[in-house]
Amino acid sequence: MKDIILTGDRPTGNLHLGHYVGTVRNRVNIQNQGDYEKFYIMIADTQALTDNADRVDKVKNNIIQIAIDYISAGIDPSKVNIFIQSMVGELHEFTTYFLNLVTLARVQRNPTIKEEIKTRGFEKSLPMGFITYPISQASDILAFGTTIVPVGDDQLPMIEQAREIVEAFNRTYTPSEEVFAMPKPFLSEDKICRRLPGLDGKLKMSKSYGNAIYLCDNSDTVRQKVMSAYTDPDHIRVNDPGRVEGNMVFAYLDAFCKNEHFERYMPEYENLDELKQHYKKGGLGDVKIKKFLIEVLEELLTPIRQKRAECLEHVDDIYNMLFENSYTASLEAKKRLEKMKDAMGINYRKLLK
Ligand code: TRP
DSSP, X not given: OOOEEEXXXXXSSOOBHHHIIIIIHHHHHHHHHOOOSEEEEEEOHHHHHXXXXXXXXXXXXXXXXXXXXXXXXXXXXXXXXXXXXXXXTHHHHHHHHHGGXXXXXHXXXXXXXXXXXXXXXXXXXXXXXXXXXXXXXXXXXXXXXXXXXXXXXXXXXXXXXXXXXXXXXXXXXXXXXXXXXXXXXXXXXXXXXHTOOOTTSOSSOXXXXXXXXXXXXXXXHHHXXXXXXXOOTTOOSTTSOOOOTTOHHHHHHHHHOOHHHHHHHOTXXXXXXXXXXXXXXXXXXXXXXXXXXXXXXXXXXXXXXXXXXXXXXTHHHHHHHHHHHHHHHHHXXXXXXXXXXXXXXXXXXXXXX
């Protein structure tokens, strides 16, 4: 059996470089290898509302933004079903039954949820929809028979939760044939790509920290952001020895730079190791390495920006594509919903002789 792949993002802002190296680049590679049965990317608007209940417009406007980000970054809608979560109503039915298989204490131990509760100030007043979203996310994954979930690091606890639900379902209802496949995560190989730090040196690039470079940023913005990136505060004069660890320019070069970039933009060095050695020894200024990083990023972002400009001319076509895909996804989810109800013995029509 070939893999069924599903992943998704909340439409709360544009995709940034952290998303790109964390997961979007992998998705494009998987798509281009083409060795799968089905590939879905879900725009998780329902999940986005769990902490944006009063910001419907923000979520709504970001649906098309994120769809355009995907396509601009190389996702091909003829090979991947990009759909909208709220348009696949079956997902809620799965969630209702899955909620009975998980304890509140279990969700409260989820490290991603713990962190999100803190950053959103939900300690005092926690929306029920928010605390239960890992169960809804398990539905997103399980409803399609997903075997592979390409995601960033922070989503691992969600996949673990989905796996536990498969086990609990099988234990509780002992289905005679498999209803839900066991999903596995697919992560970037490099540690730096799994969690790209922010421009300010914070552990994570994130919209909420305001330390991100977006796929849709123009050249001037990228230049300004890179020029402001956190490097080594003790590297004051060019001749001072510099630190590479915790230096954002080197973090991003680790994630994005290939040897051929040196040939094109910095032929005096063979590769990143040589550049790092020189920086550590002293005699290499921050402006020089920042300019190099700008070249490397521009090479990546220029075609993405061009594709984005094309997409902006066809917004209605993209909406229509999303609506049609959501319908297809809903039919697919319905099939497994019936299987689930059969296994649970709650398909009451079957009582008729
Ligand atoms: N939680 C993901 C995010 O924060 C979005 C998401 C919703 C998702 N459902 C999913 C990711 C299913 C992978 C699989 O962006």
